[in-house]
Amino acid sequence: MTFTLHGLPVSQGIAIGHVHLVSHALLEVNHYHVAPKHLQDELARLEDAVATVQGELVGLKAAASSGQSHTEVGAFVDLQLMMLADPMLIDSARSQIESRRCNAEWALVQQMEVLVEQFRQIEDPYLRERQADVVQVVERLVKVLLGHPGHLPPKRRDGFGTIVVAHDLSPADTIGFRDHNIAGFVTDVGGPTSHTAIVARSLSIPAVVGLHHIRDLVEDNELIIVDGTRGVAIVAPDDTIVEEYRLRRSELELERSKLNRLKDTKATTLDGEDVNLLTNIEGPKDVAQSKAVSADGVGLYRTEFLFLGRDTLPDEDEQYEAYRAVLKAMPTKPVTIRTFDVGADKALNGAHSRSEPNPALGLRAVRYSLAEPKMFLTQLRALLRASAHGKLQIMIPMLAHAHEIDQSLALIEKAKAELRAEKVKFNEQVPVGGMIEVPAAALSLGMFIRRLSFLSIGTNDLIQYTLAIDRSDEAVVHLYDPLHPAVLKLIGGTIQAGARFGLPVSVCGEMAGDPAYTQLFLGMGLRNFSMHPAHILEVKQQILRADVGELAPRVQRILRMDEQARVREAVERLGN
Incomplete structure (x- = not known):
């Protein structure tokens, strides 16, 4: 049926x-007692399963970095490798095997339930969501122990x-x-x-x-x-x-x-407005995708993925090589590199890890950078050194206060002074911009416009913080609405303020890559879009069909609306 x-x-x-x-292997776990003489064998079974899953994850991380899949996936795999090495999971399971004389599968599931319950008590939704990673790691171990890893059928x-x-x-x-x-x-x-x-x-x-x-x-x-x-x-x-x-x-x-025929077509509206289509990347391996769609440059290089899932942080030379590789690969096009945006759901390992009651509102992004000036200075030196190889732009994430901009600019000047003293080449005029990701920034743009060379709107966090919605929480994800009137007013106001003062503004959040919003953004005055390379051609198609002169007054009427249903209907009609 x-x-x-x-x-x-x-x-x-x-x-x-x-x-x-x-298979949902956790549903198939039985509990049985292990004779004292077989306890060492049972512990060895657990050790072998851990080694097997570690090998699988390392291999899968290598596969993720081959260029065919999103490099952010590597960070997820690293997180699960961390879970696998966590003594709260494996050492505690060993103790249960020895003390309760139980089978390894049962011991793992019992300890998993303890850890999951601890995660459930955490108020912060980012950390609470990690209970899923604990469950997934244990399920991989159990599948190995049960002897059915779940191979796929042949073609x-x-x-x-x-x-x-x-x-x-x-x-x-x-x-x-x-x-x-x-x-x-x-x-x-x-x-x-x-x-x-x-x-x-x-x-x-x-x-x-x-x-x-x-x-x-x-x-x-x-x-x-x-x-x-x-x-x-x-x-x-x-x-x-x-x-x-x-x-x-x-x-x-x-x-x-x-759409592939549009690859080499300039993104220009029907009434002659040129638009720049840039890409969001996580590392040098993503440049090939950007070139494949003839992107106009890189609008967001997320450097934090160099820092995540490792016990030792990348030194200046390692960072320099990564940044230089991207700049050399796109020598005539702008490459905007964001300083590391760690914290919240992107936590560092080892000595740099920290526990916070609410990481999403805690020491993250520029706040973390300024709290760790030595680490920040190392990154700034690497960025400036790389600037000799292309058209680098430095972008500071999650700014909300004037003193954050001033301190960041002061550290950039300190890095420049050190490199001059060492006679190291760099671009003295590297543009420095900031991300508009919190309502406070969007509502007080003057301090940004006076101090910075460009702005970029991070719609993912801007929506989340404006609506107080965690977009990764299934219970409230239906309330995460990019077309909420408050969100559109903040985005539209930022774009218009940039235009008034001659400051370039881009949008680099997920909204930029959604063709349903392209004409809305064009009507707001946006001329710089940054997105995953896979979305460039669809957005370009919308641009080629658009008439900005006709869209602008309609969008201004939308920005004055305060009912979400009316806004949604009006946005849907823009493409008709």
Whole structure:
């Protein structure tokens, strides 16, 4: 019988294939006693499982950095390697095996439940969400101990792919599927920024998450359609439905092939307004994707991924080599490199790790940098040295106070003075800009405009802080609304203030890469968009169809609206 389930669309496209149920190994764990003479063997089983999973994760991290998947995934894998090395998990499981004389699987699950309960008591949603990583690490260990890691079926002969259906998927699981004939992902839990969503988008695989009980409602090998654009999963479709979705999928593929023709077309509106389309990257390996879509430069290089998931921080030379590689690869185009934005969900390891009651509102981004001036100065020296090899722009994240700008600029001057004394070449006129990510910044732009060379709006955090919504929390994700009137007023006001004072403004959050908002931004006056390379051509298509002279007055009317429903309707009509 055909039935339809609705979830959250997190990776666009249509997939038709057969269900492959990923085992929820934690449900299969039995409890049994181990004889004293076999305890050492049981401990050895645990050690072997830990070594096996460590090897798998290290291999998957290497796969993630091969250029085909989003490098942010590497940070997720590093986090799970940290969990695997945490004595609160493995050492405590060893103790349980010895004291309770129980099997390794049971000991791991018991300790997992202790840790998960501790995470649940944490008020901060970023840290609370990490309970999922504990569960995923233990599930990997249990699968090894039970002897069924869950290999995927071979490529099918009927032309259909494989749809992976799971309660949840870790980034390691998802990367491991890359070289198989995977057509789509479907999970019971998750949101737009969950591991599954991020990896699926990076691999251009359709995905729907948050379907709650789909794993219990489908069977292995059952035919299923995944519509990652509409957030729909159709189970056991009949021939008519399959044919309809095959046609729709062909239309989408044709659209994609047409988009490739726009690669070398200048992004110019119908009335002659030129627009710059820049990319967001996490490292040198992402430059190839930027070049493939003829991006106008890099609008956001997230340097924190050099710092995460390691016990020793990168020194000046390592950072210099990473920054130089990107600048040399794009010698004639601007490359905006953001100083490290650590804290909240991007915590450092070892001596630099810290516990906070509410990290999202704590010592993160520029606050962390200024609290660690030696570390910050090392990065600034590396950036300035790299500036000799291209068109570098330095960007400071999460500014809210004038003294944060002044202290950052003073440290940049100190770095310059040191390099001059050492007779090291660098660009004396490197532009320095700031990110508008908190309402306080958007409402007090004067202090930024007087001190900085450019601004970039980080819509992800701006929306989160304006609406007091954690976009990774499934319970409130439906309230995360980019078109809330307050959010649009802050974005529009920032763009217009930059235009009045001749200060370039870009948008580098997820909104910039969503073609549904392109004409809205153009009407606001935005001329610099920065996004994941995969979204450039879709946004360019919208720009080529737009008439700014016609859009501007309509958008100004939208900015005066204070009802979300009316705003949404008006934005949808902009493209018509």
